[in-house]
Amino acid sequence: MSDERQDEPRTSFLRSCTIQRRVIGALLMREVITRYGRHNIGFLWLFIEPMIFTLGVTTIWGLTKATHGSDLPIAAFALTGYSSVLVWRNMPSRLVDSIEPNLSLMYHRNVRIIDIFAARLLLEGVGVATSFLVLTIIFAAVGLLQPPEDVLKVVIGWVMLAWWGTSLGMFLGALSHRSELVDKFWHPAAYLLFPLSGAGFLIDALPTKFANFILLLPMVHGVECVRDGFFGSHFVAHYDLGYMAMCNLFFTVLALAEIRHASRNLVPA
Amino acid sequence: MIRLENVSKAYRIRSGPRWVFRDLNLTLERGEKIGILGRNGAGKSTLIRLIGRVEQPTSGRLLTDMSISWPLAFSGAFQQSLTGLDNLRFICRVYGSDPVEAAAKVDDFAELGRYMREPLRTYSAGMRARLGFGISLAVDFDCFLIDEIVAVGDARFQQKCHDELFVKRKDRAMILVSHNDGYIREHCDRASVLAGGSLTHFTDMDAAYDYYQAHDRE
Numbered sequence: 323m324s325d326e327r328q329d330e331p332r333t334s335f336l337r338s339c340t341i342q343r344r345v346i347g348a349l350l351m352r353e354v355i356t357r358y359g360r361h362n363i364g365f366l367w368l369f370i371e372p373m374i375f376t377l378g379v380t381t382i383w384g385l386t387k388a389t390h391g392s393d394l395p396i397a398a399f400a401l402t403g404y405s406s407v408l409v410w411r412n413m414p415s416r417l418v419d420s421i422e423p424n425l426s427l428m429y430h431r432n433v434r435i436i437d438i439f440a441a442r443l444l445l446e447g448v449g450v451a452t453s454f455l456v457l458t459i460i461f462a463a464v465g466l467l468q469p470p471e472d473v474l475k476v477v478i479g480w481v482m483l484a485w486w487g488t489s490l491g492m493f494l495g496a497l498s499h500r501s502e503l504v505d506k507f508w509h510p511a512a513y514l515l516f517p518l519s520g521a522g523f524l525i526d527a528l529p530t531k532f533a534n535f536i537l538l539l540p541m542v543h544g545v546e547c548v549r550d551g552f553f554g555s556h557f558v559a560h561y562d563l564g565y566m567a568m569c570n571l572f573f574t575v576l577a578l579a580e581i582r583h584a585s586r587n588l589v590p591a
Numbered sequence: 592m593i594r595l596e597n598v599s600k601a602y603r604i605r606s607g608p609r610w611v612f613r614d615l616n617l618t619l620e621r622g623e624k625i626g627i628l629g630r631n632g633a634g635k636s637t638l639i640r641l642i643g644r645v646e647q648p649t650s651g652r653l654l655t656d657m658s659i660s661w662p663l664a665f666s667g668a669f670q671q672s673l674t675g676l677d678n679l680r681f682i683c684r685v686y687g688s689d690p691v692e693a694a695a696k697v698d699d700f701a702e703l704g705r706y707m708r709e710p711l712r713t714y715s716a717g718m719r720a721r722l723g724f725g726i727s728l729a730v731d732f733d734c735f736l737i738d739e740i741v742a743v744g745d746a747r748f749q750q751k752c753h754d755e756l757f758v759k760r761k762d763r764a765m766i767l768v769s770h771n772d773g774y775i776r777e778h779c780d781r782a783s784v785l786a787g788g789s790l791t792h793f794t795d796m797d798a799a800y801d802y803y804q805a806h807d808r809e
Contacts, residue, residue: 352670356673430686432685432686
């Protein structure tokens with residue numbers, strides 16, 4: 323990805339990787355400083371913020387018994403649902419309109435759009451994942467939920483969701499450089515997709531026709547997989563990771579093409 | 592070596608594409624100092640931004656085996672909301688230099704004192720130029736791209752720039768861009784004139800200047 327590979331034929335792949343790592347590291351540090359500053363708890367907000375959200379939603383859902391009167395573990399249901407929403411929603415939100423404010427950084431040849439995206443995605447992913455992990459441990463410790471039945475399934479589902487957030491985010495992030503309409507439409511779209519994303523219901527509880535329609539949304543498969551790993555013995559999970567991977571791959575390719583287009587027309591300030 | 596092969600650049604404006612220049616060719620060897628003369632709007636800064644890989648050419652190739660600085664200009668390359676020190680650290684991380692050593696150098700050169708810990712937006716133009724130039728000296732480049740920045744600042748700053756660039760780093764390659772021939776005559780081995788969307792090379796400064804004067808309106 324680094325440009326030195328392109329105009330300096332002697333730059334080896336290994337050296338390119340070093341440069342890439344250095345640049346993303348520098349961007350990470352800068353992002354932490356500009357976003358959280360050096361006051362109060364600083365970068366701890368990175369995972370405290372999603373934790374507060376998730377805690378609030380878990381409490382409300384727990385009190386209102388938002389599930390369908392079944393014997394589902396409500397804390398695990400809310401935690402998996404809302405944490406999943408945070409991944410696929412926060413990643414694109416952080417990338418939409420992220421090129422413009424970072425233009426002055428791309429004055430440096432090794433800093434590319436993809437590096438800026440990578441740094442923001444990493445921060446977002448680490449923040450939400452840490453929040454998810456810490457809350458799982460706390461909830462399990464106080465007996466609100468049972469530890470996951472199959473950790474591997476949880477991790478796979480989570481990685482698939484993160485991939486979905488990454489590809490959608492990179493695509494929208496690069497597209498937003500072309501048109502400001504992306505920013506205008508992303509917010510209502512994210513808001514409207516939330517109730518459809520599988521966070522607040524189980525596919526199994528839906529009428530079949532409606533379920534088939536909902537299963538067109540890739541993130542639904544990820545949430546179902548995470549929940550299968552958590553409390554799979556309590557319900558029948560419906561998901562197809564192959565379908566989700568195809569969607570993710572499709573958006574990844576679109577995203578890379580759009581990033582390439584944006585890079586070519588970039589005019590750093 | 593830096594080699595530009597048939598490099599062209601167009602910007603899309605409301606009325607369609609506008610070609611800044613077409614099919615430029617240029618070769619610069621290690622240690623060579625070349626001046627590029629052109630009037631305002633001739634495309635000097637665009638050319639130097641392409642060489643610094645700030646922007647991509649619309650067509651053509653750019654080959655190099657040297658490390659090239661970013662274009663040292665009045666603006667760009669820095670984050671206004673960050674402090675001087677944070678900007679310095681960022682650039683050191685990107686280019687792989689030691690930030691502690693660099694901070695000492697920049698402090699010595701830019702004489703910003705306590706302002707190193709203030710956001711850049713509180714800086715005066717002169718302070719910004721000093722910081723920018725200082726930071727670029729903290730990174731080791733084979734070739735420096737200079738977009739008239741040395742022309743700003745007071746006599747003391749200019750003297751310091753001169754010492755750092757043309758005395759301490761006289762073995763490095765440089766590309767200087769200016770509309771003022773005096774500066775280029777003083778520091779460059781040869782000059783090229785950018786006019787009418789094409790680049791013409793001269794080994795003789797007077798010939799370059801005559802051509803520049805004759806094509807002043809293009």
